[in-house]
Amino acid sequence: MPKNITKAVKVVHQVDIIDNGLIDIPMLQIMQADGVIHAQATIPEIDKELALKMYDTMQYTRILDERMVAAQRQGRISFYLACTGEEASVVGSVAALSDQDMIMSQYREQGALAFRGYSTEQFMNQMFSNELEPNKGRQMPIHYGAKELNFMTISSPLATQIPQASGYAYGQKLAGQQAITLCYFGEGAASEGDFHAGLNMAAVLGCPCIFLCRNNGYAISTPASEQFAGDGIASRGLGYGIRTIRVDGNDIFAVYAATQQARIIALAEQCPVLIEAMTYRLAAHSTSDDPSSYRSKDEEARWADKDPLQRFAAWLISQGWLEEQLQTKKVESIRQEVLQELKRVEKVPICKVDEIITDVYDQPPWNLQEQLAELKQHIAKYPEAYPKTSGRL
Amino acid sequence: MPKNITKAVKVVHQVDIIDNGLIDIPMLQIMQADGVIHAQATIPEIDKELALKMYDTMQYTRILDERMVAAQRQGRISFYLACTGEEASVVGSVAALSDQDMIMSQYREQGALAFRGYSTEQFMNQMFSNELEPNKGRQMPIHYGAKELNFMTISSPLATQIPQASGYAYGQKLAGQQAITLCYFGEGAASEGDFHAGLNMAAVLGCPCIFLCRNNGYAISTPASEQFAGDGIASRGLGYGIRTIRVDGNDIFAVYAATQQARIIALAEQCPVLIEAMTYRLAAHSTSDDPSSYRSKDEEARWADKDPLQRFAAWLISQGWLEEQLQTKKVESIRQEVLQELKRVEKVPICKVDEIITDVYDQPPWNLQEQLAELKQHIAKYPEAYPKTSGRL
Amino acid sequence: MAKMNLLQAINNALIIAMEQNNKTVVLGEDVGHFGGVFRATSNLQQQFGKARCFNTPLTEQGIIGFANGLAAQGHVPVAEIQFADYIFPAFDQIVNEAAKFRYRSGGQFDCGNLTIRTPYGGGIAGGLYHSQSPEAFFAHIPGMKVVVPRNPYQAKGLLLASIRDANPVLFMEPKRLYRASVGEVPEEDYELPLGKAEVLSEGSDISLLAWGAQMAVMQQAAELASKQGVSCELIDLRSILPWDVTTVSDSVIKTGRLLISHEAPLTGGFASEIAATIQQRCFLHLESPISRVCGLDTPYPLAHEKEYMPDHLKVFEGIMRSVEF
Amino acid sequence: MAKMNLLQAINNALIIAMEQNNKTVVLGEDVGHFGGVFRATSNLQQQFGKARCFNTPLTEQGIIGFANGLAAQGHVPVAEIQFADYIFPAFDQIVNEAAKFRYRSGGQFDCGNLTIRTPYGGGIAGGLYHSQSPEAFFAHIPGMKVVVPRNPYQAKGLLLASIRDANPVLFMEPKRLYRASVGEVPEEDYELPLGKAEVLSEGSDISLLAWGAQMAVMQQAAELASKQGVSCELIDLRSILPWDVTTVSDSVIKTGRLLISHEAPLTGGFASEIAATIQQRCFLHLESPISRVCGLDTPYPLAHEKEYMPDHLKVFEGIMRSVEF
Numbered sequence A, B: 001m002p003k004n005i006t007k008a009v010k011v012v013h014q015v016d017i018i019d020n021g022l023i024d025i026p027m028l029q030i031m032q033a034d035g036v037i038h039a040q041a042t043i044p045e046i047d048k049e050l051a052l053k054m055y056d057t058m059q060y061t062r063i064l065d066e067r068m069v070a071a072q073r074q075g076r077i078s079f080y081l082a083c084t085g086e087e088a089s090v091v092g093s094v095a096a097l098s099d100q101d102m103i104m105s106q107y108r109e110q111g112a113l114a115f116r117g118y119s120t121e122q123f124m125n126q127m128f129s130n131e132l133e134p135n136k137g138r139q140m141p142i143h144y145g146a147k148e149l150n151f152m153t154i155s156s157p158l159a160t161q162i163p164q165a166s167g168y169a170y171g172q173k174l175a176g177q178q179a180i181t182l183c184y185f186g187e188g189a190a191s192e193g194d195f196h197a198g199l200n201m202a203a204v205l206g207c208p209c210i211f212l213c214r215n216n217g218y219a220i221s222t223p224a225s226e227q228f229a230g231d232g233i234a235s236r237g238l239g240y241g242i243r244t245i246r247v248d249g250n251d252i253f254a255v256y257a258a259t260q261q262a263r264i265i266a267l268a269e270q271c272p273v274l275i276e277a278m279t280y281r282l283a284a285h286s287t288s289d290d291p292s293s294y295r296s297k298d299e300e301a302r303w304a305d306k307d308p309l310q311r312f313a314a315w316l317i318s319q320g321w322l323e324e325q326l327q328t329k330k331v332e333s334i335r336q337e338v339l340q341e342l343k344r345v346e347k348v349p350i351c352k353v354d355e356i357i358t359d360v361y362d363q364p365p366w367n368l369q370e371q372l373a374e375l376k377q378h379i380a381k382y383p384e385a386y387p388k389t390s391g392r393l
Numbered sequence C, D: 001m002a003k004m005n006l007l008q009a010i011n012n013a014l015i016i017a018m019e020q021n022n023k024t025v026v027l028g029e030d031v032g033h034f035g036g037v038f039r040a041t042s043n044l045q046q047q048f049g050k051a052r053c054f055n056t057p058l059t060e061q062g063i064i065g066f067a068n069g070l071a072a073q074g075h076v077p078v079a080e081i082q083f084a085d086y087i088f089p090a091f092d093q094i095v096n097e098a099a100k101f102r103y104r105s106g107g108q109f110d111c112g113n114l115t116i117r118t119p120y121g122g123g124i125a126g127g128l129y130h131s132q133s134p135e136a137f138f139a140h141i142p143g144m145k146v147v148v149p150r151n152p153y154q155a156k157g158l159l160l161a162s163i164r165d166a167n168p169v170l171f172m173e174p175k176r177l178y179r180a181s182v183g184e185v186p187e188e189d190y191e192l193p194l195g196k197a198e199v200l201s202e203g204s205d206i207s208l209l210a211w212g213a214q215m216a217v218m219q220q221a222a223e224l225a226s227k228q229g230v231s232c233e234l235i236d237l238r239s240i241l242p243w244d245v246t247t248v249s250d251s252v253i254k255t256g257r258l259l260i261s262h263e264a265p266l267t268g269g270f271a272s273e274i275a276a277t278i279q280q281r282c283f284l285h286l287e288s289p290i291s292r293v294c295g296l297d298t299p300y301p302l303a304h305e306k307e308y309m310p311d312h313l314k315v316f317e318g319i320m321r322s323v324e325f
C-alpha cells in the first residue's frame, strides 16, 4: 500500500518500533527432497515432453560443468563457472517463459541458454574465445550471449543488468510486445546500488519484468549472513511494492509454477514480480576458488542431499517417464559430445586482428584506424611475437 | 527474521505471490493537528524549559527561512532552502539526542543546528561565504558545517552521507563511544543506490545509527507517487532487517518519542533504527523553484492546516507555557536580529586568495603552489578584475 | 529561422526528435510535467504523453542503467542528468556498460541509441557541486562520444545528430549560456556533424582551441590580443571524443602555436590529450610550447570562483606568453 | 630482510599498519576470514578480530561511502576493491566525497585517513573486466593521491606511506605481479615517499617513463635498445598524483627525449598529462616529439590481449622511432 501524502494511513499512539519479526515470507515447495509431491500441493501442468526436456537440460549442464571444470584444470580453458546445484532455479524458470522473452542473466545460468537450444559447439566457441563466437572472443569464458535466443550477452560487473532489465522491459511495454524480461542475479549482487535502482524503477514505472534472485547462500566466500540481515531478498521486494514470492530453488516444480504465475501477472498487469529462489551453490564459486576454506563439508553434504537433479529424477522415475538404463547411456553420450566438441573447437583460430577495433563504435574513428594500421605493420615486423594473428594479416 | 541457508523457513505448497498489501506500517501520532493529545497517547517527558527551547528553535528557523528567502529575492544572497513545514521532524529528533551524537544531514535541517546553538552570525557567515565561515566560503549557501557542534559539513550530492553515516557510527562503536550518528535524508534521496548500500551495511555490520527520512511528499517537482510504489520508506527498513517506525513528522511529540526510543535501542543493541517522518514541504524546494506549476494551492492549504508550529503552540498555550503576547515580541526580536546580522555580515570580506589552494590536500603540492603563485601575479597585474581578493594579496 | 536561446533550441531539438521517431523517449529527474529544473524538457510530457517523457526516481545510476536497457531494446532514450556534477553515480553504467556493450557482444547488442544530456560548467555561483566540467573523465572511455555546443544553433544541430548517432553520446550543455546565449536557429530539422571542429575565425599567429561556454572567453581574449597585433585562429572543438585532430593540426601547422583552454582542472584535463597529440604531430612546426589555460587543480570554489576561472585575461596573458616565447 | 612476493609484502604492510595503529580497519568483499580473492588480507581477521577486518556486503559504493565515514570519524580504513574494473560504482564517493571532503569543509572534516587498495592491469587473460588500468580517471581528481608500486619492496613501503598519509590514497596493485614479482623486503616498518619518482638506471639518449607492471616491459625494451647502442634512462613514476615533475623534467633536459608507456588506452591516459607538461617545461630541450606507447583506444580485449598490450617490442620500436627522428 503506497503511503504518501494522498493515501490514508493507520494511526497509532504508542511508540512501537517494529522488530524484524514483522516480515516472515514463506517458501513455496511442491516436491519434497525425495521427489514426492506434498499432499496439499498441485503439480504445474507439465507434459512428459517438457518434463524430459527440462530434466535433460539440467543433466546436460551438470555434465558440461563437470567436463569444463576438468578442462580448466588441464589448462585447456582459462576459466569456468559452474551452475551445479542450482539447475532447478534456472531451468525451472526459463521453461516457464516464451522464447520471445528476453533473458538478462548474471553468469551462472547456462541452463537457460541450453534450454533455448544453445549447442555444445556454441558453448565451446565461447569458451575458446574463437572467431566463430558471435561475441568475437572479447570476454572471458562463460560470458555467453545469443541475440537469436533473446539471451543478452553477459557482463562481469555485478547487478548492472538489473536496471537495464527494467529499461528493456519498459521498452517491450512501449512496443506493445507480448513479452517480458527475466533478470537473474545472486543474493550478493542484490547488495549493489543498481539492484535498488532497478527494482524501484521497475515498480514505479510498471515494467513487465521478473527479477529472479538465486539466493545460493554465498557470494564467493561471503555467506548470506554477512550479506544482509533481513528476511532474504524477498522482503525487499515488498518494500518496493513489488509482488513477491519465495520458492524452494531446488524444487523445479515450485520454480516453474511461480515463474509461470509471475509471467502472467507481469504481462497482464505490466508490472514487475520478484522471485527469490532458495538454493545452494554446490560447486566452487568458479575455477579460481576453493570453498573448503570457508565452509564445511558437512554443510555441503546436507545440501547435496537436496540435489535438484536427483529430486526431479526420483519424481520422473515414479512417473515411469525416466528409465535409469537409458539415462546412463544418455549421460555417456553427452559426455562424449562435449569432449569431441572441445577437441574440435580448441583448434579454431581466434578472430583476425582487424576485429580488435570493430564494435568500439559503429564505425572506427580515425584514432582506431591509425592504431590498427600501426599495429598490423608492427605484427608484420614481429610475426613470431603475435602467433595467433600474424598468420592472417 | 533473516533467512538464509541456516535459518528455518515456513514452507507452503500453493503458489501465492504476495501482494503489496502485506506491509502496512502505521504512523505514530501523539498530538492531534489542533494540539490536543490523543486519549491513548503518552506525552514524552519534556519539561517546560526543553519544550520552550524546542518551540523557540522552530520559531527561529521559520523566521530565518522567511527572512533569507526575502534576502535572496533582493539579490543579497544567491540561494536559500527553507525547512518551513518540517520543523517538527528536525527539531523533535535533534532534541532527543545527546550533543555528542554526530549529525549528518541532507540540507533542510537548519533546525538541528539552531537547536545546538549555531548562532545567527554563523548562519550569516555561511550564507555570505565569508572568511569567518569555517568552511571558508567554498560551498553554496545552506551548506553548513560545524565540527564543534558535531554537525558534519553538508554535501550537495544526495544520499552520499547515508553510507558515510553507517561508517561514522561504526567508528563510534569501535571507539567505544556512548554516542550515535543521526542521518537525515529526503524520500527522494532514498532512491539513490547509496541509500541501499548504507542501510544494508548498517544492518549487517551493526552500526549505531538513526536514519531519519523526511518524507515530505516531493523531490523538487517529483511527487512521492513517482518516487516509489511501496509503503513509503519505512517498509524498506524492514526489508533490511532494521527496526523501523513511522511517525507523524508534524507532531513534535511523536518525532521526539520515537527518536528517544530509537537512540536507546541503537546504543544498547549497537544497531541502526529507521524513522520515517511523514511531513510536507510547505515552501518551494529552494529559492530556484516555484511549486505552483506542479502542485495545487489546495494541497498546500491542507498541509498548512497541519503546521507543526501552530500545533505545538496550541499545546504549549494549553499548558500555560506560552503567552501569545510575549511571543509576538519574541518573533519581532528574532526578525530584528536576523536583519541586523545580515546587514553586518554582508560586509565581511571573503577569504584571501591564498585559501583557494588550501585543504585540497593537507599540504599543497607543487602544482598548487605554482598555480597560486601565478594566480597572485596575475591578480596583481589586473587588480580591478578581481576586486574581492586583489586588495589583500 | 527563429530567435531562440540555448534552452529553447534544445527543447526544439527534443520535440523534433520525438515527432520524427516515436521510439524516442525522454527520462530523468523532474523532466516530466515540470519540464526539468532548467525547463529544457518543457511541454514534452504534455505533447507526447507520460509514457515517452517521464520523471524517474532520484537515482542517476538507475537512470542510465534503465536507459541502457531501453536503448539495447531498440528505443532511443534521451536521459537527463540534472547537473553534470551528479553524473558520477552513473559512471559505472557509462564506462563499463554503455561504452562496452557493443564491443563485448561482438556487435550483437549495443546502447548506440543512448544520449545523455547534462548541464555543465561554472560561472553561476554554484560552488563545488553545480559547476563541474567533467568531460575529461568521459574522453578516456573508448566507445563514448562526447559533444559540447557553444550556442543555440549548434545545440540544436548537434543534439539532433547525437540522438540519431549510432553510439552512446554524452551531450554536455553549457548551463551558463542556457538563457544568455540567444541566436537565430532554423525551425526545421537539421544536423551538425559529430567529430568535426569548427574554425570560427582564421588567424596567423596562434591557434586558440576551446569548446562550449569557453568559446566566448576565447573570443574576448582574441580581441584583446588583436589590439596587440596578434592574429588568432579561433577553433571550437565541438566534439571532445572522437576529436578532430586534422582541423587542429592543420591550424597549428599554419600558426605554429597552440593555446587550449577549459574550465576543468588542469591536471588530466582534456587539454592534455590535445597537447600530447599535437606536439607529436606538429613537432617541427611549433614555435613555442603548447599552452594550457585551465581551471586550477582544486575543487570548484564558490567565493573564489572568479579567481579559479580561466577568464579572458588569463587567456590573453597566455597568448602573449606564447607569442613572446 | 625476507623473500616475499608482492602479495606477501602487501599482507605484511597491512599487519604492521594494524599492529602499529589500532584504529586501522580493513574492509571489503571477501577480505575477512577468506583473506580476499587474491589472499592479500590473509590472517588479518584471525589476528585482529572481526571488528577490524571484515567482509562487507557486495557494494563498492557502499564500501567507499562507509570507509569515508569511518575515516572522517577518525579511524584509518583500508578498503579493498576486488578488481579495479569494479571501482566505478564507487566513483561518486571518491570524486565528489573523499576527494572534496576537506576542501568543502574548510578543513573541519576530512577523509585523509582513507586508503583504497585495488588490483589493476592486464596480462592475465582477464578480458574487459579483469584487466583495466583506470589510473587516469583518478589523476583528474584534485584531492586524491594515486600510487602504483612495481615490486614487493615498493609495495610495502608505499602502502605503509599511503595508509599513514593524511590524504585519501588510491593504491593500485599490479595483479599480474602478485605472485610473479619476488624480492627482498625488510621485515621492519618502513615507508617510501609519495609523490617521488625513482630513477632505476641512468642513460643519455632517451628517458623512459612508466609505473607498476609496465616497468618490467620498459626494462626489456631498454635492453633491446641498448643492443642498438641506445642508452635509456629508466624512471618509475610510482606516484601518479601528485607526480614528480622535477625528476622527469630533469631527466628529459638531460636526454632530450621522452617515451611514456601505460596499459590504459592512449586517449586521455595519464601519459597525455605528462607529455603536455613536459613539452611545456622542456620545449627547448626536446630533440624529438614525446612519444606515448599505450593500450589501444578500445575496451580491453581477451583473444587479442597480446596485440592490445604495449609490450617490449612496441616500446622498443617507439624508442627507435624517437632516437631516429
Ligand SMILES: Cc1ncc(C[n+]2csc(CCOP(=O)(O)OP(=O)(O)O)c2C)c(N)n1
Pocket (backbone or CB within 6 Å): A108, A156, A157, A158, A185, A186, A187, A188, A189, A190, A214, A216, A218, A219, A220, A281, A285, D029, D058, D060, D082, D086, D089
Ligand atoms: C561490481 C562487481 N564487484 C565485484 C565483482 C567480483 N565478483 C564476481 S562474482 C562475485 C560474487 C557474486 O555473488 P552472488 O551475486 O551471490 O552470485 P553467485 O556467485 O552466488 O551466483 C563477486 C564479488 C564483480 N564481478 N562485480
Ligand SMILES: Cc1ncc(C[n+]2csc(CCOP(=O)(O)OP(=O)(O)O)c2C)c(N)n1
Pocket (backbone or CB within 6 Å): B108, B156, B157, B158, B185, B186, B187, B188, B189, B190, B214, B216, B218, B219, B220, B281, B285, C029, C058, C060, C082, C086, C089
Ligand atoms: C546525486 C544528486 N542528484 C540530483 C541532485 C539535485 N537535487 C537536489 S535536491 C533534489 C530533490 C531531493 O528530494 P528529497 O530527497 O525528497 O529532499 P527534499 O528536498 O524533499 O527535502 C534533487 C533532485 C542532487 N543534489 N544530487
Ligand SMILES: [Mg+2]
Pocket (backbone or CB within 6 Å): A186, A187, A188, A214, A215, A216, A217, A218, A219, A220
Ligand atoms: Mg550467491
Ligand SMILES: [Mg+2]
Pocket (backbone or CB within 6 Å): B186, B187, B188, B214, B215, B216, B217, B218, B219, B220
Ligand atoms: Mg522530499
